[in-house]
Amino acid sequence: MRYLTFALCKGRLAMKTLALLEQLGITCEEMYDKDSRKLIFVNEELKLRFFLAKGPDVPTYVEYGAADIGVAGKDIILEEDRKVHEVLDLKFGQCRMCVCGPKSAQELLKHHEVIRVATKYPHIAKDFFYNHRHQTVEIIKLNGSIELAPIVGLAEVIVDIVETGTTLRENGLDVLEEVCPLSARMIVNPVSMRMENERIRKLITELKKLV
Numbered sequence: 001m002r003y004l005t006f007a008l009c010k011g012r013l014a015m016k017t018l019a020l021l022e023q024l025g026i027t028c029e030e031m032y033d034k035d036s037r038k039l040i041f042v043n044e045e046l047k048l049r050f051f052l053a054k055g056p057d058v059p060t061y062v063e064y065g066a067a068d069i070g071v072a073g074k075d076i077i078l079e080e081d082r083k084v085h086e087v088l089d090l091k092f093g094q095c096r097m098c099v100c101g102p103k104s105a106q107e108l109l110k111h112h113e114v115i116r117v118a119t120k121y122p123h124i125a126k127d128f129f130y131n132h133r134h135q136t137v138e139i140i141k142l143n144g145s146i147e148l149a150p151i152v153g154l155a156e157v158i159v160d161i162v163e164t165g166t167t168l169r170e171n172g173l174d175v176l177e178e179v180c181p182l183s184a185r186m187i188v189n190p191v192s193m194r195m196e197n198e199r200i201r202k203l204i205t206e207l208k209k210l211v
């Protein structure tokens, strides 16, 4: 039996993914050691391997087959648009992709003005404004603290993740429009899906009972 390799996201989703796998008896003790710099972990008994990667890299590993299976946020899956099968909504990491800004920007949206949109997700933002709203905008790519952009005058609105709404509230911004709901998803390499069908199907079926 060959190893099945899992690519998991570092950060917010990591522990929840491990906790879910643990419920199926899939454990990887070494992975919980926060001080370790080790990147890949093996469960010899089940012939599984796990590694943690930066979120946006997870679909890349899965598309190329360097990982058979991945877990990543729907935001990342949409933004990266890789050739992978999305097989399961894991239901944790729930949040929303939204257009946000000061209340005053509502008018600019309403009149389809050519506004500036700051975001960590240029692909999602472009698709939403061009294909859904049929509005021409200027997309400005940022890498974090997106809420700053309308405050300092870099953009009129942002496209970003909203979970509790605290960041928006504390910065005097509002949700102006919802783009889509998000949560963690399981993705599979298309070739692995065929070659390791039985093992992967079994895993999906067992996970489905838990989520």
Ligand SMILES: Nc1ncnc2c1ncn2[C@@H]1O[C@H](COP(=O)(O)OP(=O)(O)OP(=O)(O)O)[C@@H](O)[C@H]1O
Pocket (backbone or CB within 6 Å): 009, 010, 011, 012, 013, 055, 072, 073, 074, 075, 076, 093, 094, 095, 144, 161, 162, 163, 164, 182, 183, 184
């Ligand atoms: N409040 C939230 N903010 C951001 N992402 C969230 C939130 N709630 C759930 N998520 C999910 O968690 C994933 C991001 O987790 P992570 O901790 O890696 O955040 P990040 O800020 O994007 O990472 P980094 O700090 O490396 O830029 C997202 O892809 C999303 O699907």
Ligand SMILES: O=P(O)(O)OC[C@H]1O[C@H](OP(=O)(O)OP(=O)(O)O)[C@H](O)[C@@H]1O
Pocket (backbone or CB within 6 Å): 143, 144, 145, 146, 147, 160, 161, 162, 163, 164, 165, 166, 167, 168
């Ligand atoms: O609605 P809330 O519960 O406040 O969560 C949403 C915030 O959390 C995320 O930022 P993150 O902490 O990942 O920092 P970043 O902006 O630097 O990526 C996201 O980009 C929002 O800013």
